Amino acid sequence: MARVKKPKAMNAQEKLTFLLSLVPFLIERERVSVAEVAEHFGVDAEQIREAVRLIAVSGVPGETSTYQYEDLFDIAWDDFEDNDQIVLTNQVALDDSPRFSAREAAALIAGLQYLSALPENADRTAVASLMTKLSRGASAQPSQLAVEDTGSDATLALIRQSVTAGTQLEFDYLGARGTRERRRVDPLRVESMDADWYLRGWDHLREAVRTFRLDRISNPRVSEQPISHSAGDVVLPDTLFESSAEDLVVTVEVTNSAAALLADYIPDGAAREQLEGRVRTTVRVSHYHGLKRLMAGMSGVATVVEPAEARRVVAEWAAAGAARYDGDAS
Template sequence: MARVKKAKPMQAQEKLTFLLSLVPFLIERERVSVTEVADHFRVDPEQIREAVRLIAVSGVPGETNTYQYEDLFDIAWDDFEENDQIVLTNQVAIDDSPRFSAREASALIAGLQYLSSLPENADRDAVASLMTKLSRGASASPSPLAVERTESDETLALIRQSVAAGVQLEFDYLGARGERERRRVDPLRVESMDADWYLRGWDHLRSAVRTFRLDRISHPSVSTEPISHRASDVALPDTLFESSADDLVVTVDVLNSAAALLADYIPDGAAREQLEGRVRTTVRVSHYHGLKRLMASMPGVATVVEPAEARRVVAEWAAAGAARYDEAPR
């Protein structure tokens, strides 16, 4: 009969190092078998059982400098002795670190759910794992929630498919001046500004990099044509929007503290005149509709100065919006 080789006993320093690794491992997994832990640490299962029994009488003394129940680790003993399963039912010391509140964890989980839809976040298992850790590590159970899907989410999903397959994306696009064209694009990057999402890609119709707002994309589909440009092959400008000869040039006054919010719209070399607490400069926009959206995002901090047509358009649009509040039933 073959003789089973007995595991070499651990030295004190080795045992301490082992326990410092074992406790976080058990906390991370909530429920785990003795065999699985032994396989992970490559030790004899009986060593794991001995270590668990030692953990169960370990802890940190409280304010009285005596060990009370809540100052010690504890395990589900019935599960341990009858099923060889390890479940920590009381944790100490490690739990003293600051934790997210339930509301904070919920907000972070919602953000991760939203970001997981972006094509560059291909490793969704890692995102899911992080959400699980946030739920488990919060001071209380986070509120159940889900991020509502939009039409842009469907487009993001197709962009992800296009990137993963290395093929071009086709869609109808409503341009800044109201024209609709069929575009064929190599997706390069998805970015956001305020509440809007944009796709930056190599446009085969224009033979150049172009920026597309996702809510203006319709009837998207993944083609079978391989992409010819990748993000590493193309020099993407730092700013989201590139100026065009057809852009509208508008003079605005903006609070000094908010001027940075217009950085993507201010052309290089634009004059800046310092006023009392404000700066007067110019911005370039594709059309007046874009100007209205820009001003709506900066209420009370930015004002259109000229041309007169731009002031009129923005003023009429603001007045129409205010009138709708007056007409609303009270």
């Protein structure tokens, strides 16, 4: 008769490590058979049963420093004894730990849904796993949310397809000055600033890295031409926008508390004159349309000083916007 080999006995350190691994394993699976657990940990089924019986009398003492029922783990004993199934019915040690609220978890999950669409987030399996864990670990079931599609989402999907295929992306681009050109780029990175999304890529027309606003891209198409520049080949500057010799120099005054918001537009070495609660300095913009957008986001904290043309353009644009509200009111 063949002799059954007994499993090697664990020492105290090995048993502790085993139990610390077993508890989260059981909690994550909710219901699992003894045989499946034994196969996963590579131990005898009877060792699993003994460990489960030990877990069932373990826990964290309450405020009285004594163990009450609610302070201990518990299992579905009938299922365990009759069906060899393990179901934890009380999880004291983990239930007392801080958790995200249902609203917090829902907000994080919605954000992860959007981030998973960006081309640089290649490991979408990890993102999906994290969303599942957030849903399980919340103090209550998170609301079922989905991020609404926008006009830029179709472009994002094509950018992701272009990156995955390793081919160039073609599109029509409407410049800030109203000119439209067909561009062919190697997509490198998608970034956001305020409420706008931008594509940074190697522009084959300009033979340099360029930044494109997604809402100005139309008729995008993934070409069959392989990319010649990848994100690892090109050193991208830290700032989203770079100055050029054609930029317009504008003097502005901005409150000290808001000066940091203009950091990307203030050229290196620009003079700063400290006034009472404000600072006067210069910014570089590629066109006055960009200046209008910049000032719109800093209403009440920034003022255009010179040149006179810049002041006129911003003032007329603001007046036109105010007139539309006056018309609605009438």
